[in-house]
Amino acid sequence: AQKVTQAQTEISVVEKEDVTLDCVYETRDTTYYLFWYKQPPSGELVFLIRRNSFDEQNEISGRYSWNFQKSTSSFNFTITASQVVDSAVYFCALSGRETSGSRLTFGEGTQLTVNP
Amino acid sequence: DGGITQSPKYLFRKEGQNVTLSCEQNLNHDAMYWYRQDPGQGLRLIYYSQIVNDFQKGDIAEGYSVSREKKESFPLTVTSAQKNPTAFYLCASSISGIASVFEQFFGPGTRLTVL
Numbered sequence: 001a002q003k004v005t006q007a008q009t010e011i012s013v014v015e016k017e018d019v020t021l022d023c024v025y026e027t028r029d030t031t032y033y034l035f036w037y038k039q040p041p042s043g044e045l046v047f048l049i050r051r052n053s054f055d056e057q058n059e060i061s062g063r064y065s066w067n068f069q070k071s072t073s074s075f076n077f078t079i080t081a082s083q084v085v086d087s088a089v090y091f092c093a094l095s096g097r098e099t100s101g102s103r104l105t106f107g108e109g110t111q112l113t114v115n116p
Numbered sequence: 117d118g119g120i121t122q123s124p125k126y127l128f129r130k131e132g133q134n135v136t137l138s139c140e141q142n143l144n145h146d147a148m149y150w151y152r153q154d155p156g157q158g159l160r161l162i163y164y165s166q167i168v169n170d171f172q173k174g175d176i177a178e179g180y181s182v183s184r185e186k187k188e189s190f191p192l193t194v195t196s197a198q199k200n201p202t203a204f205y206l207c208a209s210s211i212s213g214i215a216s217v218f219e220q221f222f223g224p225g226t227r228l229t230v231l
Contacts (some may be wrong), residue, residue, distance in 0.1 A: 002181060004158075033217040035211060043204060045159075045222040052216075097219040102147055102166065102217050103174070106158035 002027045004094050006107035013082055021077045021090050021110045029053075029096030034068065034075045035104065039089040046071050051075065082114045119143065120223035122153035122207050127200070127228045129194070137192045137226045146212035148190035149220060152176060153204040162205075164192055166212050193226065202230045 003026040013019045015041055025034065027071065036048040059066045063080045079086055089111050093104040120141045129135045142149065146167050151159040161174030165184040179198025185189055190209075195202045204227050208220040 035219060037222075043206075043225045043227075045206065045208075047219045047221060050219045097217055100127060102212065102220075104159075104166065104220060106160075108158045109154075 001109045002029075002094055002096055002100060002105045004092050004105055004107035006090075006092055006110050008110045010111045010113070011112045012115065015084060016080060016081050017114075018080050019082050019112065021079075021092075021112065021116075022096070023075045023077065023092030023107060025073050025075065025092070025094045027094060027096040027099070029100075030096045031097040033097070035093040036066065036075075037091045037093065037096075038076050039091065039109070041088070045091070048077075060089075079112075082116050084116055087112060087114045118179070120207060120209055120221060122205075122223035126227060127226055128157065129230050131230055134193055134195050134198045135228065136173060137194065137205055137207075139192065139223060140188055141190075141207075141209040141221075141223075142188060143209055143221065144187070145209035145221075147210045147220075149192070149208040149210075150174075150180070150182065150192045151206045151208065153225075157222060159206060164190065166192065172195050181226065182197070201228055214223045 005024045032053045034051045037045045039045050065078045067076045089109045091109045092107045123138045149164040150162040153159050160176050163182040165171035181193045206225045207223040210220040211218040
């Protein structure tokens, strides 16, 4: 079975603070993929990043960065110098290629509120 | 512009009625998916389709039905057998790969309320 845990239900920060959203996953597959999505108040999920299990290199995209550590089964997401527009629900998702094909297993999400 | 459209945005249904939610994509993706999202929760997979004329049940398929007669279209019917259909429904599509799993792109969603 696959599982994604986002232990932080809600996070509230003040603008310009850095914030890290945690994601811990479980899978028995040797080949798997991890994703992060953003869901603003409008409701539509916006794709942020895809990472496969063989690529542990951290990635940075503007104010966003991701830390993938297979040793701890974590794929954490950091927003640097947060802005009010970052307020949204963020979902981490997992797909094990052998057991689930293209199906995604989502975490429960973390509600991020950035206050001015 | 390429993307996924869902209609209607809001839908109200009386108990005992079937309703159909529309999902159309012009991304030329082979795979399409339907998810249900309840307040404060993650997404749960209802049905998915990897190719035209074929689809599989997801984790919560009971009370729902789908069809995939065209590549661009994957309508979802919420039947009267679905006991608690009030939720936010999201449609997604992706490239279908044998050796890889690709990101899914989502539509704007349909909010269904049973009166």
